[in-house]
Every structure is written in C-alpha cells, then in structure tokens.
Amino acid sequence: MTDGTGSWWATDDDDDDEEYGDYDESSVRTRPNPKGNRPRSKQRPEHADAAIARVLGVDRGRYTVLVDEDTPGERQSIAARASELRRQAIVTGDRVAVVGDVTGEEGTLGRIVRIEPRTTLLRRSADDTDEVERVIVANADQMLIVVAAANPEPRTRLVDRYLVAAFDAGIAPMLCVTKTDLADPAPFLENFAGLDLPVFTSREDAIPVAEIKAVLVGHDTVVVGHSGVGKSTLVNAIVPGAKRATGHVNEVTGRGRHTSSSTVSLRVDDEEGRHGWVIDTPGVRSFGLGHVSTDSILKAFTDLAEIAEDCPRGCTHLPDAPDCAIVEAVEEGRLGETGRARLDSLQRLLTTLA
Template identity: 55%
Template sequence: MRRYGKHTDEDDIRFRPSRKGTRPRTHTRPKHEDASEGLVLTVDRGRLTVLVEDRTITAMKARELGRKGVVVGDRVAVVGDLTGEKDTLARIVRVGERTSTLRRTADDNDPYERIIVANADQLAIVTALADPEPRSRLIDRCLVAAFDAGLEPLLVLTKSDLASAGPLLHTYAPLGLRYAVTSRDELAEGSEGSAAEALREQLRGQITVFVGHSGVGKTTLVNALVPERQRATGIVNAVTGRGRHTTTSALALPLPPSTIGEDGWVIDTPGVRSFGLNHIQPSRVIQAFPDLEAGAAGCPRGCTHNEPDCALDQWVADGHAEPARLHSLRRLLATRERREGD
C-alpha cells in the first residue's frame, strides 16, 4: 500500500508522462509548390471532378482551405494522386483568384448568397417561346445578375417552331442584347446547318454558363452543342414545373474543336424556379447602362431611379439617352422588389 501524508516520498507520487512531443507546433502551412493546376468541372457531395492537363481526376477540398468554397469554374491547385484511376483521390489546396462570380439567393428574403459558377465570361439566358410560356421577369432577374457579375448576357430562345420570337426580341431590343433563336427540329440529331452551330460560334473562346427555367430545353440545347457528352433529358410539366428534372448539378463541358482554333466551355446548370436578388444592390445595376449612368450623378442620394425628382428623366429629355433605355433600366430595377411569379 502506498503511503500518503508527512511520510510520503517521491516514490509514492504517481504522475502521467506527457504525450506531447518535444517538437513545437507550427502554424506554417505547406506551400505545395509542386501542385498541379486544374479546372473544376463539377461538384457532387464533397467530391469534385477536376480537369488536370488532359485527364479528369476526383478530388476533395483540403482542410487548410477551411470554409472557403470551391465551385464549378474555379481554377485550383491540386496535389496527391493525379492519375485519375478508379478509387484515387487528390486534394485541392488552393483556389485561384476569381475573375467573376455569378450568384443568386434562394429568394428575395434570403440573406445567404450562393455562387453558381466562377470565372464565366457570359451568361446564356435560355427561354422557351412556348411550352412553357416565356417568363420575362425571370429573364430580367437573370439580366440583373449578369450585369452585377460583369458577364455578357446572351438571350437564347428555344422552340421557335411553336411561337414567333419577334415580340420577345422587341421587348429587349433597347438593351442591345446578343441573341440566338433555335427550334426543336434544328436541334435534332444529324441536322446540318442548324442554329446550334451558329450559336456554337458565339460561344467560341468564352466560358458560358446556361441558366433557365425547368423545361425550356436547356439541357437538350447543351447536348446539341456538345454531342460527345449527352446528358439525360426528361419531361417536365410545362404548367406546374413538376417532373423529372434531369440536370441536378452544374457541369462544365468543352466545346468541340473549331477549324479556327478557338476553344470554349459551356456550363449546364439545374433548372431554376426562382432567382433571388437579395445580394445585389440596385445602385450597381445602372453600371450596365453607361448612357444613363452619367445622368444619375444629378440624382438625390439613395435615388431608386423611379422617383419624381430622379435626374434621369431630364437626362433623357435632353437627348442624352433613349426613353426606351430608361424604361428598360426601371423595369430591371423593379424586379429587385418583386418575385418572378407576381
């Protein structure tokens, strides 16, 4: 029995050896100077498909990135097993600086913005001319998001065999948007001289993200542009929007080689039912209207550009910009305050 009290000596004292090593802990992160550069093609439940040189690999985000997100279109640095063989896993250790970020919120009351894609150059807003009917307010919201992100908008109208594109193009004519019109027959497999080929030329040398309401034929269009990588298409009820939504995650696909040597990427995204703009300040929208932006200097502070004392009315009256341009600006700004279904 061990003795305690005044007769205790050092042999009676129990102690637990320290498990800490003598090597001091360091906060210095490895530099990973041998990391390879890659492009994120898709993200699925924590696993990312990354293009490294001429092969695709599966990777995960390294712990040192912390809460920093990685999205489709990101340029990243990867280390580890880069063979791309089955059951191999690399690590993403750095995310490059983004040149653009396309964002949205779930709705106008949601304070948390979500990045849809990074480093895109242009936004293709895909809208069916019928079945389902065009949703102009959703188009307007996508335009606001494109202008805010610094992306070039491209209006892509599908199913022209069901309805004329004229009325919708007339509505957006004051904005000077680039556009393309396609029909279902033109997108059919094996068709020659189709609108898909003409559209493909507008995508050369660009990273283009496709956004649209479910059922507008967005994935069918992407399949026609990149026939080598067919994605499943499904049937969605044109009225309720319910059905089999076949695109569940964003996916970057390379355009087929061109005779002029320019490449390009298209990014297919899931169909959206709403496009919240809670993260966008209305003051930034006018930057997409350089002919009106200068006139806004005379507006009172906090002007919504739809008030009795807005200086833009006089700016237009003096001939500095077309009235239709001011109307378009105010229509886009109004979408910031309304839901698409209103």
C-alpha cells in the same frame, strides 16, 4: 520518522526543505498532450509542386478535375478537399492546386489544397431577403440565358434577374430563345430592345449550333434558364456526347421538370479545332438577388443607367422619386414603347431589395 511506538523523532531529512526550497503551483510539472500532438501552427506548406487543375464537376464531396489542361498529358482525376479549405466553397469552373495522386487511374484520389484567384463569381441567394450568397460558378466570362418562346411561357422578370446577376459579377450576358416554332419571340424580345444583348433563336428542327459555337470558343460560358425551356437539349446539340438529361413540360401546371441536378463543365469544339467551355447549370424557377446592391441592378439596364446620370444624387428611381431622369424620360416617351416595361422591371427589382 517513527520509533515504532507511534511518536515522531527528528532526522537529518528534515533539512531537505532547505536543500530543495519552497514549492508552489507554478512548480508543478504540466502533463503532456495525451495524444502527443504538437500545437497547431498557422503556417501551411506552399505546395509549390501542386498541379493546377480545372474543376469540372462536384459530386458528394468529390471533385472531378482536369489536370494539365491543353497539354499532351491532359487527364481527368478525382480529388477531395483539404481540411483547411472546409469552409470555402469550391465550385465548377474553379482553378485549384491539387497534390497527391493525380494520375487519374481508377481508385486514386488527389487533394485540393488551394483555390487559385478567381476572375468572376456568379452568385445567387435563396430569395431576395436572404443575404447569404451561394456561389454557383467561378471564372465564367459569358452567360447564355435560355428562355422558351412558349411552353413554358417566357418570364421577363426572371431574365431581368439573370441580367442583374451577370452584370453584378462582370459577366457578359447573351440570350437564346428556343421553341420559336411554337410562338413568335418578337413581342418578348421587345422588352430588351434597349440592351446591347446578343440574341439567338432556336426551333426544334433548326438549332443554330455553328452560330452559337462561334461565340463560345475561347470563353467560359455559364448556361442558365428556367426548367423546361430546352436548355439541356441545346447543350446536347452544342456538345455532342454531353448526354444531359432532358424532360418535358407539365401540360397542367405549365412548369418544366428539373432534369439536370448538377453543374458541370463541358468542352465545346468548333470545326477549326478551337474550343471553349460550357458550364451547364440545373434549371431554376427563381433566382434570389439578396446579395446584390441597387447599383448593380441599375448596371443591368444599360439604357436606363445612361439616363440615370442626370438624376439627382441619392435618387431611388422609384415612382415617388422626385426629379428622376428615368421616370421623366419614360413619361415623355423618349424611350419608345418598351420604355415603360423596362422601367417597371427596374423598379420591381429595386422595390424588392428595398
């Protein structure tokens, strides 16, 4: 302290250092979080009381879900994704756990807090060089590939790609050829003669609704196809009231116009009261397989995969592959008239991925 003249003089307070000890930086009090938030924990609530629902469709961050499926209290509700799931894709066909208001009343919103284990995942990439996979549909066990006999012309290579994606995902493929009143589908179907592939044919005035429904009940079936092949028309016939938009093929380019812009699940019922689910997807003009391995491609060609068991280890099955059993079988004519086309399709896909 000072004596008023500016000089310092000692007091008993100089002994405070002995009372309180020496201070260092570790003694400084840490300021609390200004927001008052507690540190984030990795533990999340289990939400044991959450309702299990089926995702029917996705629209701008909102999910239409079916709660209490196949019960008297079945109802549709709208839900948003919980923040902890922001990096996980939630797609049509998913089974999810939903909390909050799931009454389905107007203005209500639930919250998806968990994705239940998936049985299958149908994926695609932007192109064959893109390894980033995009999940299209979850939990489908069948794929109905729709192709037109004409207008637009059937694309064998695109169907091959669908087959590869189906076998890679563990999904059983089927084929439906529409517009058979415009062209004979037999030459096109010969390309798949070696596959155990159920085939349906359809024309404008005769859609085999009952026949197709018979294989859809009890299953979740994803419907895929090139734009303009009549996929939405087929779905509307199978599911009355579906009201999927339909379009026409451009007479100049021969291409179909994209009509369905979203993937949606639709319930299909038969005359005996049984039901299944049809998952309609937007029409595409390409289907990238950048995420698929060469082994998965070979699985799609079941007739060739059986012969490949006699190939030497590490065989690429390409034209320059030495002692390839598939190439030898084709050259010897053991695979019939379609053998060359089947091998060519396989090699084109293998070369693209390589």
